Amino acid sequence: MQPPFLSVVVTSRNDDPGGELNRRTALFADTLARQCRELRLPLELVAVEWNPPPDRPPLAEAVAWPEPGWMRTRIVTVAPELHAGFPNAARIPLFQMIAKNVGIRRAKAPFVLATNVDVLFSMELMAWLADRGPDPGAMYRLDRCDIPPGPELDGPLEARMDYCRGHVLRIYAASKILTPAGGRKFFAPDADAFRSPGNLPSREPGLPPYLHTNACGDFTLLSKDAWMDLRGYPELPLRAFKLDGLLCYAAHYAGFREQVLAYPLQVYHMDHAARGDGADVAIADRARAADTPLAFGDYSLYIGAMRRNDHPMLLNGRRAWGLGDQDLPETVL
Secondary structure, three states: OOOOOEEEEEEEOOOOOOOHHHHHHHHHHHHHHHHHHHHOOOEEEEEEEEOOOOOOOOHHHHOOOOOOOOEEEEEEEEOHHHHOOOOOOOOOOOOHHHHHHHHHHHOOOOEEEEOOOOEEEOHHHHHHHHOOOOOOOEEEEEOEEEEOOOOOOOOOHHHHHHHHHHOOOEEEEOOEEEOOOOOOOOOOOOHHHHHOOOOEEOOOOOOOOOOOOOOHHHOEEEEHHHHHHHOOOOOOOOOOOOHHHHHHHHHHHOOOEEEEEOOOOOEEEEOOOOOOOOHHHHHHHHHHHOOOOOOHHHHHHHHHHHHHHOOOOOOOOOOOHHHOOOOOOEEEO
């Protein structure tokens, strides 16, 4: 196998009460592996298993991972003892951005995509990557399309892509969220949907220069050198909300200017619909109990300082970010 052109970095742990996250992870990994095989794209998937529950099987056993081929999978484990050393460890079982930093730091490819385990990538996006489209001097973002929790694991790849294209519930565009007009449930699968006016306020209003930080945790692509220069995401021991946006602004002010990929280069996010078995309620209760976000006022202050100085604010130490001073166990599948 050729050396990987792209490292895709995700994080998870086997603590989903209903097993739905593991199914989505399997669907994500299997779809990615099939796309790599079809497009002959050498890729590594770096999954960081953060603070694994001692009473559950590890991710290597709990998830139906694809066989190695054009995509190889590495699982890096951060032990509960390391997690316990962070503030708020008792309230937040997984520090998502610190965990992603662990994978980013250990990625082996020249480009690194930070994303999540409940998404699928469009074939057009994967073809662009296979054509070696990224510029090492840019930061890449795109719109996120929410779809229902399907499709299923069985069936051909094209059927999955057809399902995604035809079942878009909403679009997280730059500074706006789009929903279908005229009472329709789904968008028509064409470019017109992405030119519609926003009819819901964005969760992220943005600050000058108004980067596309809406749902940026699902797709941020930079060169490995850029990630190293930026020292990854800010390692604040808080809920992940807004920390990914700070990284985007730091990249901008470090000279890695934002490039927003247009339709049909997009990511599909499997919506978190209630399952009716009580697991969704348990997850929501746990999230509220651990609600320790970065305040929007502090977020604005960080970005304002970068804007005034026209310089990135790097909050992590050069040596230890991404647990760079730790020898972490790794499983190669």
